[in-house]
Amino acid sequence: MDGWTQTMTAGPLLGIAAAAIAALLVLVIRFKLHAFLALILVSLITAFATGIPVNQIVPTLVNNFGKTLGAVALLVGLGAMLGRLVENSGGARVLADRMIELFGEKRAPLALGMASLLMGFPIFFDAGLIVMLPIVFAVARRLGGPILLYAIPTAAAFSVMHVFVPPHPGPVTAAELYGANLGVLMLAGLVIVLPMWYLSGYLWGKFCAKHYSFQLAESFFGKADDDEIKNPPTVGTVIAMLLLPLVLIFMNTGLDFLRAAGMADPDQTWFQILSTLGSTPIALLISVLVATIVLGTRRGENGSAIEKILESSLGPICSVVLITGAGGMFGGVLRASGIGDALADSLGDLGLPVIVAAYVVAVAMRLAQGSATVALVTAAGLMAPAVAMGDYSTMQVIAVTLATAAGSVFAGHVNDSGFWLVGRLLGMDVRTTLKTWTVQQTIESVVGFVLAYIMFIIF
Numbered sequence: 496m497d498g499w500t501q502t503m504t505a506g507p508l509l510g511i512a513a514a515a516i517a518a519l520l521v522l523v524i525r526f527k528l529h530a531f532l533a534l535i536l537v538s539l540i541t542a543f544a545t546g547i548p549v550n551q552i553v554p555t556l557v558n559n560f561g562k563t564l565g566a567v568a569l570l571v572g573l574g575a576m577l578g579r580l581v582e583n584s585g586g587a588r589v590l591a592d593r594m595i596e597l598f599g600e601k602r603a604p605l606a607l608g609m610a611s612l613l614m615g616f617p618i619f620f621d622a623g624l625i626v627m628l629p630i631v632f633a634v635a636r637r638l639g640g641p642i643l644l645y646a647i648p649t650a651a652a653f654s655v656m657h658v659f660v661p662p663h664p665g666p667v668t669a670a671e672l673y674g675a676n677l678g679v680l681m682l683a684g685l686v687i688v689l690p691m692w693y694l695s696g697y698l699w700g701k702f703c704a705k706h707y708s709f710q711l712a713e714s715f716f717g718k719a720d721d722d723e724i725k726n727p728p729t730v731g732t733v734i735a736m737l738l739l740p741l742v743l744i745f746m747n748t749g750l751d752f753l754r755a756a757g758m759a760d761p762d763q764t765w766f767q768i769l770s771t772l773g774s775t776p777i778a779l780l781i782s783v784l785v786a787t788i789v790l791g792t793r794r795g796e797n798g799s800a801i802e803k804i805l806e807s808s809l810g811p812i813c814s815v816v817l818i819t820g821a822g823g824m825f826g827g828v829l830r831a832s833g834i835g836d837a838l839a840d841s842l843g844d845l846g847l848p849v850i851v852a853a854y855v856v857a858v859a860m861r862l863a864q865g866s867a868t869v870a871l872v873t874a875a876g877l878m879a880p881a882v883a884m885g886d887y888s889t890m891q892v893i894a895v896t897l898a899t900a901a902g903s904v905f906a907g908h909v910n911d912s913g914f915w916l917v918g919r920l921l922g923m924d925v926r927t928t929l930k931t932w933t934v935q936q937t938i939e940s941v942v943g944f945v946l947a948y949i950m951f952i953i954f
Contacts, residue, residue, distance in 0.1 A: 499547075499548050499551070501546065501833030503545065505834070508833065508834040509834065509863070511541065511544045511545055512541075512829055512834050514544075515544075515825075515829075516909055518540075519533055519825070519909050520909065522537070523925045524926050530818050531814070531818050534821035534822060534824065534909075535556070538556055538821070538825045539552070541825070541828050541829065541832070542556065542831075545834070547831060555828060555831050556824055556827075559823055559824045559826070559828065559830075560820050560821060560823065560824040560827075562823065564816065564819075564820035564823070566776075567816055567819045567823070567912065567916065568816045569775075569779070570621050570622050570779065571621075571815060571819075572812065573776065573780055574625030574626060574779060575625070575809065576783045576805050576808050576809075577625075577626065577629075577740075577783050578625070578626075578629035578808070579804055579805065579808035580786045580791060581629050581630075581737075582632075582633070584727060584728055584790040584791070586727065586728045586732070586733035586790060587630055587632070587633035588633050588637070589729070589730055589733060590734070591633035592637065594606055595637060595638070603634050603638060603645065604645050604648045604701070605697060607627075607630070607649050608648030608649060608692065608697055611623065611652035612652040612655075612656060612692060614626070614627060614653075615652050615653040615655075615656030615657065617745030618740070618748075618775075619657060619663070619744070619775060620656075620657040621916060622740070622744065622775045623653040623656075623657075624649070624916075624917070625920075626741070626779075627737075628649075630737075631645045632711055635710070639710065640710070641707070641708040641709060641710060642709065642711045642921060642922070643700060643703040643704045643707055643709075644700055644704035645700075647699060647703055647931065647932075648692075648696045648697045648700040650917055650932070651692055651696025651697075651699070651935055652692055652696055654935075654939060655691050656688060658901075658904045658939075659684040659687065659688055659897060659900050659901075660684035660685060661752055661755075662681075662749060663748065665867065665900065666684065666871070666896065667751065668875070669871050669872060669875040669896050669900065670755070670896055672876050673879055673899075674882075674883065675892045675893050675896045676889060676892075677752065677755060677756050679889060679890070680893050680896060683890075683893050683894075683950065684897065687897065687946040691939055694938060694942050695936075695938040695939040695942060696939075699934070699938055703931045703935075707923075707930070707931060728789070735789075736782065736785070736786050739778075739781070740775075740781075740782040743772060743773045743777075743778035743782070744774075744778045745773070746769055747770050747772075747773025747774055747778070748773070750766060750769060750773065751770075783805075787805075814919060815915075818915045819912045819915045819916045821915075822909065822911065822912040822915040823865075823912040825909070825910050826865030826910040829863060829864045829865065829910055830864045830866075834864065849878065849882060850891075850894060850895050850948060850951045852878060853874060853878045853898050853902065854901060854902040855902065856873075856874040856877055856878060857870050857871060857874035857899045857900075857901070857902025857903045858902040858903075860873050860903070861902065861905050861906070861907070862905065863910075865907070865908075865910035866911065866912075867903045867911070867913075870903035871899055871900055874899050874902060878895070878899065888954055890950060891950075891951050893950070894948070894951035894954070895951065897943065897946070897947040898943075898947040898951070900943065901939075901940050901942075901943030901947055902944065904940045905936065905940035905941075906937045906940070907936040908929065908933050909925070914932060914933070918932060
C-alpha cells in the first residue's frame, strides 16, 4: 500500500498470524460458524491488529477477495459446466468403465494418478483438478470405494507438477531469479516428482482411504441417470473433450517457457493471440462451447435442455467459490501486513547452508501467507544473491531451486485458497482437510527437500 510501512517486527506479526489462524479454526471447528463468515471476520480483525491503515482495510479485503474470486470463479464455473456435460452425456461413466477394464479395480487409483501427472505437465493445479474430477467421481461411484482413495492421488499429482516442474509459473520465475537452466530444471523436476507423488499421493491416498473412508455423497457435477442416457459418446470422444483444454493451456505455458528461455518475443502479435487463446479461462470457455456441440447438440439435445444442464452445474459450486475467495482474502491480508517480508528478512541472516536456508525461508513464507507461488518467488528473490555469490555447480543451483519449491508447498492450511478448494470439492470439513490435504502437502514438501538435498550433495 502506498505511503504505509509496517513498523512491527517479525515476532509480533507472527504472533498475530498464529492467533488469527487459531481463532479461525476454533470458530469453524468448535463453534461451527460458516467458513465464509469466519474467514471474513478473522480477516477484518487481523487487518486491524496488524496496523493496516483503517481507510485501507476494506479495500484490502475486497481487492484480495476479488483477485482470488476472479480466477477461481471462472475456473470452477467453466470447469463445472464441462464436467456436467461430460457426466450428463454418460461420458464419465464410459471412460471410467474403460479405465477399470484396462487397469483393473485395484490399480484404478494408480491409473488416475498417472493420468493426472501427464495432464499436470502443462495445466495449472486448480484447472487440472476441475477437469479431472468428473472422471475421479465416476470411478469412485462405479467401484463404490472411499473418495479419497481416488482423489488424493489425483490432486497430489497436479500439485507436484505445478510446484516443481516448468513451464509452471512458480518454478520458471524461481529459475530466472536463481539463474538456473530451465531445461535441466525440467528434467530434474520430472525425475523427483515420481517418487514424491508415489509417497505423498498414492501411498498417502491409500492411508487416508482406510482412516477416512467416507464415500462420495453428491458431486458438484451432478449424477446422470444411466437408464436415461441414450447414445453415450465413445471413449475417444470423451478423451478428446478432456484433452482440448489441456492442449490449449499447453500452448500457453509452452509459449511462456519459450519466453523465459529467450526463444520467443512476447511483444509479437502472434505470441499475444496464442497466449490469450491458451489462457486457462479462455481454454475452458472454448472447451465448454465445443462440448455443448459434441456432447449435447450432436447427441440430440435441444437448446433449452443444454441450457438447463449448464444451469444445474452452477448452483452447487457457489459455496466453493465464495469460501475459496474468502480464503484468498485472509492470505492477502497477511501479505499486506508485511508478515512475510519481515519473517523472510529475519530468517535470511541465520547463517544456514544456502539450500537449507532457501527451504526454511520458503516454508516460513508459505505458513505465514498461504500462497505457494508467492512463497516460492519471494524466497527465491531473497536467496538469489547468496546463490549468485557462491561457487555452485549447475546441478547445485537446480537443487536449491527445487528445495525452494519444496518449502513453498509445506503444510497448506486455512490461509491458502487451495486448501478450501480441495476440501470443499471433495466434501470434507476443515478438520478432515487438515488431517488429509495439509499432511499430504507436508509429506510432499519434506520428500521434495530430501531429494533436492541429496542432489545438492552428489553434484
